[in-house]
Amino acid sequence: MITKIDILAIGAHPDDIELGCGGTILNQVHRGKKVGLIDLTAGELGTRGSVDKRKQESNKASKILGVDFRLNLGMKDGFIKNDEKSQIEIIRHIRKYQPEIIICNAPDDRHIDHAEASKLVVSSSFLSGLVKIKTKLDNNNQKPWRPKNIYHYIQWKNLEPTFVVDISQHIVNKMEAVSSYDSQFYNPDSKEPETVISSKKFLDSITARSADFGRLIGVEHAEGFISNKLVGVKSLNDLL
Numbered sequence: 001m002i003t004k005i006d007i008l009a010i011g012a013h014p015d016d017i018e019l020g021c022g023g024t025i026l027n028q029v030h031r032g033k034k035v036g037l038i039d040l041t042a043g044e045l046g047t048r049g050s051v052d053k054r055k056q057e058s059n060k061a062s063k064i065l066g067v068d069f070r071l072n073l074g075m076k077d078g079f080i081k082n083d084e085k086s087q088i089e090i091i092r093h094i095r096k097y098q099p100e101i102i103i104c105n106a107p108d109d110r111h112i113d114h115a116e117a118s119k120l121v122v123s124s125s126f127l128s129g130l131v132k133i134k135t136k137l138d139n140n141n142q143k144p145w146r147p148k149n150i151y152h153y154i155q156w157k158n159l160e161p162t163f164v165v166d167i168s169q170h171i172v173n174k175m176e177a178v179s180s181y182d183s184q185f186y187n188p189d190s191k192e193p194e195t196v197i198s199s200k201k202f203l204d205s206i207t208a209r210s211a212d213f214g215r216l217i218g219v220e221h222a223e224g225f226i227s228n229k230l231v232g233v234k235s236l237n238d239l240l
Helices: 016-030 051-065 084-097 112-127 168-179 200-217
Strands: 007-011 035-041 069-075 101-104 149-153 163-166 222-227
Touching: 007 016, 007 084, 007 112, 016 035, 016 051, 016 101, 016 149, 016 163, 016 168, 016 222, 035 051, 035 112, 051 069, 051 168, 069 084, 084 112, 101 112, 112 149, 163 200, 168 200, 200 222
Parallel strands: 007 035, 007 101, 035 069, 101 149
Antiparallel strands: 149 222, 163 222
């Protein structure tokens, strides 16, 4: 059975999506789009928290974002590979949900899983459109499907975006979704070891970046994306 959606957002770890494109997800859900999320790993190598805790946090964040579903593929944290086994798993989900757009990790970043997940999604999206690659779902053959485009959200590194999305109306809820991961980010009551993302400065940097992207297009907050292929518009009026 095909459960078609408009947008599929994929992250290497729970919280990648919220940090990178949470405001855009809220924007699209608000516009009536059907959105699904996939986390590739459970984030089990994280210094803080646990798999069970991260699951609770991602469930809470998903409710705030208002998405149609969220799945975890159980790949190995720290060891994501762009190999045939992983590609077939992603292809099955692309063909099941038939998204028009896929959003995924940054193509270059501090965490090794982010760039590898980015490559995995791009490879899988291409292969998903090939007729001779056979996959099944519930013993039924799946039809080829390729999204119209893939957009990469920006993470730790300050990469140059292809375009930015106005999220001014959604910044409060985005940060609420991010803060659902209280085992990972700033929590003055936590007794766990400090990490590069557990300080208040890190959370402040998320809103500072969105404010800076917003400044560039004359709005309060925006998120930046790198397009996997050239972006075209039908009219100059499509641009802000």
